[in-house]
Amino acid sequence: MALPDRRRINGPPGATAPPVFFSQRPPPPRLRAPDGLRKIFIKTSLTPPATGSAFFELSAPNTLKLSASVYGPRPLPPSAGFSPHARITAELKFAPFSTEGNRRGYVRDALERDLSAQLQIALASSVKTAAYPKSGIDVFVTVLDCEGSIEEGGEWLGCMQALAGAITCSSTAIADAGIECVDLVSAGIAAAVEKESGIELVMDPSPLDRYDIKAAVLVGYMAGRDELTLMWTKGDLEIVDETGKSGEFENVVDKAVGVATQMRAVLNEAVKERVVIGLEAVEKTAEKRKTVDEMNG
Amino acid sequence: MSTIDGSSSMGLSFPAQTFQKLSPSSYLLRHLQAKEPTRPSARAPEAFRSPTLHTNALSHAHGSAVVRAGDTAVVCGVRGEILSLTLGEGRTRGRIVVERNDRVGTSGEDEEIKTHSLLVPNLELGTGCSRDYHPGPPSDSAQSVAERLRSLLIKTTALIPASTLRIQDSEGETMAYWVLYIDVVCISLDGNIMDMAWASIVAALRSTRLPKAIWDVDKEQVLCDPDQMTYRPLEMRSLAFTASFCVYTYEGEDGEESWILSDPDEFEESVCVEKVLVCIKEGGMIAKIEKSGGLTDVMNMIPTCIQRAKKRYETWEMMLNEW
Numbered sequence: 001m002a003l004p005d006r007r008r009i010n011g012p013p014g015a016t017a018p019p020v021f022f023s024q025r026p027p028p029p030r031l032r033a034p035d036g037l038r039k040i041f042i043k044t045s046l047t048p049p050a051t052g053s054a055f056f057e058l059s060a061p062n063t064l065k066l067s068a069s070v071y072g073p074r075p076l077p078p079s080a081g082f083s084p085h086a087r088i089t090a091e092l093k094f095a096p097f098s099t100e101g102n103r104r105g106y107v108r109d110a111l112e113r114d115l116s117a118q119l120q121i122a123l124a125s126s127v128k129t130a131a132y133p134k135s136g137i138d139v140f141v142t143v144l145d146c147e148g149s150i151e152e153g154g155e156w157l158g159c160m161q162a163l164a165g166a167i168t169c170s171s172t173a174i175a176d177a178g179i180e181c182v183d184l185v186s187a188g189i190a191a192a193v194e195k196e197s198g199i200e201l202v203m204d205p206s207p208l209d210r211y212d213i214k215a216a217v218l219v220g221y222m223a224g225r226d227e228l229t230l231m232w233t234k235g236d237l238e239i240v241d242e243t244g245k246s247g248e249f250e251n252v253v254d255k256a257v258g259v260a261t262q263m264r265a266v267l268n269e270a271v272k273e274r275v276v277i278g279l280e281a282v283e284k285t286a287e288k289r290k291t292v293d294e295m296n297g
Numbered sequence: 298m299s300t301i302d303g304s305s306s307m308g309l310s311f312p313a314q315t316f317q318k319l320s321p322s323s324y325l326l327r328h329l330q331a332k333e334p335t336r337p338s339a340r341a342p343e344a345f346r347s348p349t350l351h352t353n354a355l356s357h358a359h360g361s362a363v364v365r366a367g368d369t370a371v372v373c374g375v376r377g378e379i380l381s382l383t384l385g386e387g388r389t390r391g392r393i394v395v396e397r398n399d400r401v402g403t404s405g406e407d408e409e410i411k412t413h414s415l416l417v418p419n420l421e422l423g424t425g426c427s428r429d430y431h432p433g434p435p436s437d438s439a440q441s442v443a444e445r446l447r448s449l450l451i452k453t454t455a456l457i458p459a460s461t462l463r464i465q466d467s468e469g470e471t472m473a474y475w476v477l478y479i480d481v482v483c484i485s486l487d488g489n490i491m492d493m494a495w496a497s498i499v500a501a502l503r504s505t506r507l508p509k510a511i512w513d514v515d516k517e518q519v520l521c522d523p524d525q526m527t528y529r530p531l532e533m534r535s536l537a538f539t540a541s542f543c544v545y546t547y548e549g550e551d552g553e554e555s556w557i558l559s560d561p562d563e564f565e566e567s568v569c570v571e572k573v574l575v576c577i578k579e580g581g582m583i584a585k586i587e588k589s590g591g592l593t594d595v596m597n598m599i600p601t602c603i604q605r606a607k608k609r610y611e612t613w614e615m616m617l618n619e620w
Contacts, residue, residue, distance in 0.1 A: 007434050009447055012414045016378035016476045019508055021523040047485040048368040049427040049563070063356040067484050069425035091432045093424065096480040097358040097374025103478055106421060108432075140425025140432060142482060144372055145355045 008106055018101055029210040030061070037204045037262055038062050042169065042270035044176040052177025054270065056169035058147070062206060065145040066165050068173040072137035086132035090120040090139040092166055100149040111150075115163050122167045122187070122220035122230035128180040137179060141166045148207025156234055157191075158207045160218045164189050167220050167230070168263050175271045183222035185229050186267050188259025190252050191216035192237065201251055203259045217252045221260035228257075321568045326547055329556045338367075338562055345540070345560040345609055348496065352504040352620050360505025360531075364497040367562065368487035373479065373497035375505045379464070379519050380413060380474045409459040409474070410451060418447050418479040420494055427486035427563065446481075446494055453576060453585045454537040456502065461532035464519055466512040473519045475507060488562035491574060495539045496613055503617060505531050535579035538613040540606035543569035544593050555593050559605055573599070575606035 004010040032038075039059040047053035050069035058064045073086055080087075092115045096104050123139065143162050150158035164187035171185040191202050193211040205211055215235025219228050231253070238247035309316055317324045317337065328335050334342055346367035355361040358374035365371075410416055420443040422430040430439070450456055457477070464473040479501065481494045506528035508521035543561040545568065547554045557573075558565055566572075571591025576584040583603060588595065 007440055009417055009419050009443060010414065011378075011417045011476055011478065012380050014380060016380045018376075018378050019510065019521040020379075020518065021508070022511075022513075022520040023523055025523060046370070047426065049486060050425060053485075065354075067424075069485075071425065071428065091425075093432065095372070095374065095421070095482045096419075096478065097355055097361065097376050100357050103376055103378065106419070138425070142424045142484070144482070145357065147356075 005105065005107060018103075026210070027208070030206075030208055032206075032209065034200055034202045037259060038206065040165075040168075040263065040266050042172050042266055044172060044270050044274045050173075050177075052173045052175070052179070054169045054172035054176055056165050056172075058165075062147055062208070063145050064143075064147045064161060064165050066141055066143045066162070066169055068139060068141045068166065068169040070137065070139050070170070070173040070177040070179070072177070073132040073135035073179065074138075076134055076136045080136075082134060084133045085129035086127065086135045086137050088120060088124050088127060088129065088137045088139070090116050090123060090141070090170065092116045092119055092141045092143065092163075094143045094146065094150070094162070098143050098146050100146070101151065111159065115159065115166070118163060118230060118232065119166050119170060122185055123170055123174065125227075125229045126171065126181050126183055126185045126222055127174065128182055131180050137174075139170045139173065141170060157189075157205060157213060157216060160189055160216060160232065160234070161206065163187070163232070164218055168267055172267050172270050175267075176274055183224040183227075184264070184267055184271075185220045185222055186260045186263040187218060187220050187230075188256045188261070188263055189216060189218045190255035190259060192235070192248055192252055199248070201248075201255050203255050215248075215252065217249075217256045219253065219256040219260055221257050221264075223261050223264040317564070321564065325545060325565065325568050329545060329547075334556060336558060337564060340560075342556050342558050343605055345605075345612070348493075348613070348616060350496075350500055350616050350620060352500055358501075359507055360501045360503075362497045362500035362504060364493050364500065365485075366489075366493060366560070368485055369483075369489060369493050369562075370485040371481055371483045371490070371493045371497045373481045373494070373501040375501045376478045376480075377475045377505070377507050378478065379510065380415070380476045381519065382471070382473055407451070407455055407459055410457070410462070413474060413476075415459065415462050415474055415476050416447075416451060416457060416479065417476065418450055418498060419443055419481065420446060420490075421480065421482045422486070422490070424482060424484065426483040430483075430486070442490055442494070445491065446498065449495060449537075449539070449576060449585065450479075450498065454534070454578065456499070456533055456537065458532055458534060464510045464512060466514065472512040473510070475510070477502075477505070486563065488564075488566045489541050489560050492539050492541050492560065499536060499538065499613075500617055500620070502531055502533060504620070507531065536614060536617070537576055537578045537584055538610045539574055539576045540602070540609040542573045542575075542602050542605070544571040544573065544591055544598060545569050546571065546591060546593055555598070557598060557601055557605075559609075573602050575602050577603075577606050577610040581607050581610070 041057045043055045046055045047069045053069040055067045148158045167187035191205045192214045215237045218232040220230035237249040239249045241247035348366040351363040359377050360375040363372050422439045423432040462475040463471045509527040510519050510521050513520045545556050574587040578584045
């Protein structure tokens, strides 16, 4: 906290530190099957002022929670100049209370800008931007609670998980907004972890599982078209093994795509739920109008 | 949302929503002048939106609350960090000595909160919660809401006594303080951010559990007990809740008519100029009354607001005690 932010209420001028405990007993690693995914809940339209919105949450004991809202297509300012395609912007922000360790400030830092850029890349190819010239589509994601730590030094799995949740949630929000899409994007993560028995491939690893991760891959996947919009890898993976066949890399990517496909099922359910509610509302107003007309003769 | 069905009952040739956009003031007036005064959201003028509360939903915060009423939703997280009173290293290491006025009354204690900024409330509206607020530095209106919340917390209600934030050694001397960072993030905004943000702050502080902190003489630092069973709640002075209103005035041929609307939503806030806020403490005591804009007769209007605010306090208190 070098310079106090003049526009916010600041803490004491001397630095404060998170509490230090006299004995660190980390919680025991959770045992989940390597192919077991964590349960996710997605709810749409929880932010009525926005054109579309979605809330993404992992069920207990996992704690990732984030909220996405989409505004658009809305006109670009005249200073922006003519653009035949819609301009998609994405902003991701961690709430100050969302992370372990130091409290995050309100000013965007490099990590959030990086994740925002990746989010924009993942979503941009899924939207039919040619259908909305001279328009802007804005996606805002707020991460309310991260699972585990997200500090860059070695704890990047937390960042990846937040980004994966953000991609799936934003795509749901875009669908909730009624924006024309080529397909919806869901994200999945898979990792190659070191165990006593050797290297094992794990689907949907969580920072709380405390695996010894050799490498991990995050994919943004459009299940309908079988296309990837984003791939982010960390760690060393072989592309081709000694015999010349495809190595670990392709296997891990396949696993990640498998996770993304299962996420897509939940995404579809969330979007369908909203469509069904909308159709029922339309039916109700049609019936009401019919009875009013009948009464008026 | 509107119960007035389409155009036929109003004698318009276009839908009600277009009327709302073309002439928002007349749209609201038509609703209020109906036989049974109502609002576009189908609420009665004296009706507040009923709130729901979830506490302790966040894993990295010492206390948290999610409050939702109608289409407005806020999340408040409270994190405690430690402010050590020993600064510097080596030769420049020195202690800050706290001199307390041990006067009877609360004003002596709360000087510590002001001097050291032990309570740090903040409000974030740039989360895509509404069309008007964009990510980035807070606008002037956002900063003013944050400052009003801080003033309510520290001056008006003095909710948290400094004694609950002190970390003392075995001789009772204060060696360090807990600093509470109270961050309110708005997820969805449909008017009346003040009431929701304040209620979420009170609920989050109520649910806060801080670790037991001990001053370690050898290491000269504060160490905490990781056992969650030793975490303690905060001491709080009396509960307090706010109620916001906006007043709509119409100058007709028969004179002036005015309506007091409880818990205004975004549309009503944009149409009405006059706003009132009443803060009620335990026992029905009035802690603060704020009024801005408009020229309505205060003597007739404020008692109604106070009555409604007292009832609203009971709703909030009941909701909080259920948790």
